[in-house]
Amino acid sequence: MSALRCRLWQVLAALALCLGLQLPAFADAVWPSVIDIGIQKGDPLVALRASGELEKAFAPYGVTVKWKEFVYGAPLVEAINTGDVDVGAVGSTPPILAQAGAAPGVVYVAFAPRLQKSYGLIVPAHSPVQRIEDLKGRKIAFAKGSQGHLFVLKALADAGLPPSAVQFVYLNYSDARAAFERGFIDAWAVPDPRYADTELATGARTILTIGQLSVPQYGFYIGSREFARRYPGALRLLFDVLDRQTALELAHPTQTAEFLAQNTGVRLDVWSRALPRLEWGVRYPLTDEVVKAQQDAADLAYREHVIPRRIDVREAIIDIR
Template identity: 50%
Template sequence: MPKRFAYSLAVLFTTALLASAPALAADGYPTQLRIGYQKGNSLVLLKSRGTLEKALAPYHVEVQWHEFAFGPPLVEGINAGSIDIGFVGAPPPVLAQAGAAPEVVYVGYSEPYQDNYAIVVPKGSTANSFADLKGKRIAVAKGSAGEYLLLSALDQAHWPLAAINEAYLGYSEGRAAFERGDVDAWVVPDPRLADTQLANGARAVLSARQLPPQYSFYIAPRGFAEQYPKALAQVLAQLNATEQYAKAHLDDAAQVLSDDTRVPLPVWRKALARQNWGVHYPFPAEVVASQQQVADTFYRYHLIPKPVRVADAVVEVKP
């Protein structure tokens, strides 16, 4: 074979290989970004818009979406490093830090709950305030943001835990017990809150707005957060842009979430109308202090086995 022809074949073969090989990620970016999400939150809206994929395309990052039915398996995935970012309420990172998930760190946060998390009573209840629930049976999901809301309400009223009858029930069981009259009140977030208000005329006697602020968080494995802060900053920036878009287009957002969850459209419209929008990073001192109060409260009520220092699990993501 003539040398010139052989050289041409080699060049063509090398070019074909390079063209078929995946592009290497830019410096400071992973080749893949694995996002863990649950139904009915802003990550679903981000996924539906496709803007994150476009934002990361110049850096040759492949975005993968992994759905989780519940929060605990998502936290386990973060701790194991099989998921790179996820969204949870205030308690899961505290439980992780106090338990067997030391690799879970905070990288971003959402605006605090307001009227979208509340203690509700049935339509015909004589209770008009939290003070009227002394000695009553209140349904709440164990270890949830709702349990912290309930404990905060007790602290604000200067009541001991024994002042109410706490009934640990999951959301489905809690709603069934609430509708049967087996409990006097129920601690519930949107969209379930909006659903029971529209379907049953449930009334809020206390909302998160009236209590110390409680945030939700974006979490990641420590190693990933420390190695790829630029990638996480892109996710958080796109999430914030998505939330601002949703705020201005509530009907569109409600339709996406209704399709995703099969929760009726009017329920999502009511829930989103009182949503507190915004995704932020890095962490100001007041957000860390608020989450530390969650950790201290859970330790004081023996919900975690040891005290934790929230600041130790915060990684400052910067663009």
């Protein structure tokens, strides 16, 4: 373990003791032998994996923790649907697609704070585009089925523009970055830390952040219906450790950025820019406000033919309390 990692976690452990933070007892819970957790580059589970704290929390219950990394939400949803992953963090779009399509076994089990500044619609530094209305007839890129998909649709709806007013270009993150730098696309909906990386590398300008949409947008923790019903205690323990760890990490942004740079392969300057914008945290169960906002997103997805049928978000929620 590096000296930096030791110093960071000594600070965090000391703060936890000062605050009197303790994990609840789960003596009466049923435990899986393994919990498979899906992660994406900008979600708080990345830091939790690097810390090793979750493995310590699960050890007394004989649970092995396995981590699997995904580029964006849609493949993570598919992995949960096939049973390769038990739980993971995604934006608002993937669970809507899952419920409306071939993955009805994927359910909401918790949510993250309202998304504000961690997802941006960006344009090249010297682009004449200043606002969403200026993108008429131009190309907007995002990963199909990602949070960026509904972000763009909602942004257009807020501006009174139909999707036909622009050209959608479906690209994964690496391809979108290359297209953005070469001028093949006019705008890109992108999350942190890729958002921060692109700003620093290209001088990209933000014309809209996700928090400026007319309806709140949230991140979600999703799992398989079977796992959530059988092992709610395991999910509660995961989320309680995550919530405690996230509070400590955000209380020490400088050390956390250094720690993440060492453990993720993403540069320190990128994490230093992205970390203050990340809406890390976890709450359960889903509140009425969160459900209402997600239902708005699902209705938008249906109106714009992203999903083939109307859905009731509440039918895909498991209360793990």
